[in-house]
Amino acid sequence: MSFYIYFIVMYKKENNYAFIDSQNINLSIRDLGWKIDWRKFRIYLKEHYSVTNAFMFIGYIEKYQNLYDSLEKSGFIIIFKPVTKDSGGRIKGNIDAELVLHTLIRIKYFDKAVIVTSDGDFHCLVEYLIKISKFKKLLVPNYNKTSSLLRKFKGKIATIENLKENLQIIKHKRERPQ
Numbered sequence: 001m002s003f004y005i006y007f008i009v010m011y012k013k014e015n016n017y018a019f020i021d022s023q024n025i026n027l028s029i030r031d032l033g034w035k036i037d038w039r040k041f042r043i044y045l046k047e048h049y050s051v052t053n054a055f056m057f058i059g060y061i062e063k064y065q066n067l068y069d070s071l072e073k074s075g076f077i078i079i080f081k082p083v084t085k086d087s088g089g090r091i092k093g094n095i096d097a098e099l100v101l102h103t104l105i106r107i108k109y110f111d112k113a114v115i116v117t118s119d120g121d122f123h124c125l126v127e128y129l130i131k132i133s134k135f136k137k138l139l140v141p142n143y144n145k146t147s148s149l150l151r152k153f154k155g156k157i158a159t160i161e162n163l164k165e166n167l168q169i170i171k172h173k174r175e176r177p178q
Helices: 003-011 022-031 039-047 060-073 096-105 120-131 161-167
Strands: 016-021 049-058 076-081 115-118 136-142 157-159
Touching: 016 022, 016 096, 016 157, 022 049, 039 049, 039 161, 049 096, 060 076, 076 096, 076 136, 096 161, 115 120, 120 136, 157 161
Parallel strands: 016 049, 016 115, 049 076, 115 136, 136 157
Antiparallel strands: none
């Protein structure tokens, strides 16, 4: 192999995809006392994990259309799940099957997957991606509240909780006219 071809092979930029359990991340980060700036998070995924496509799985509620538009403008590809209400009237939009299905549908198009959740329901997906050498990283919001099923991937986990300084929404105070 010539040096030039070796150089290209060794320094080829990865084409990684992220698959994000939005509700899990949003609620877990809020439990930590801050709100995530999704635009900053999208940039973080690109810069740290070479994520070219970031799929966000979210329940669709019409009144949040501005949020969805903002997420798309920030570079996320939104995959909607119709929502239902449980017997107590709480909205349910379980996206687990969609996240797994869309990961597997797209598997031949990416080098590695970044899975963003702390939900143990995804342990079999992570296990499979590792087995076929298509796994990059598991990003969890709060390691202490991560499912024990995912904690077994100890060396393959990164946490979002210690990125607060870089990823939180910062509200600027408006100056009052004198």
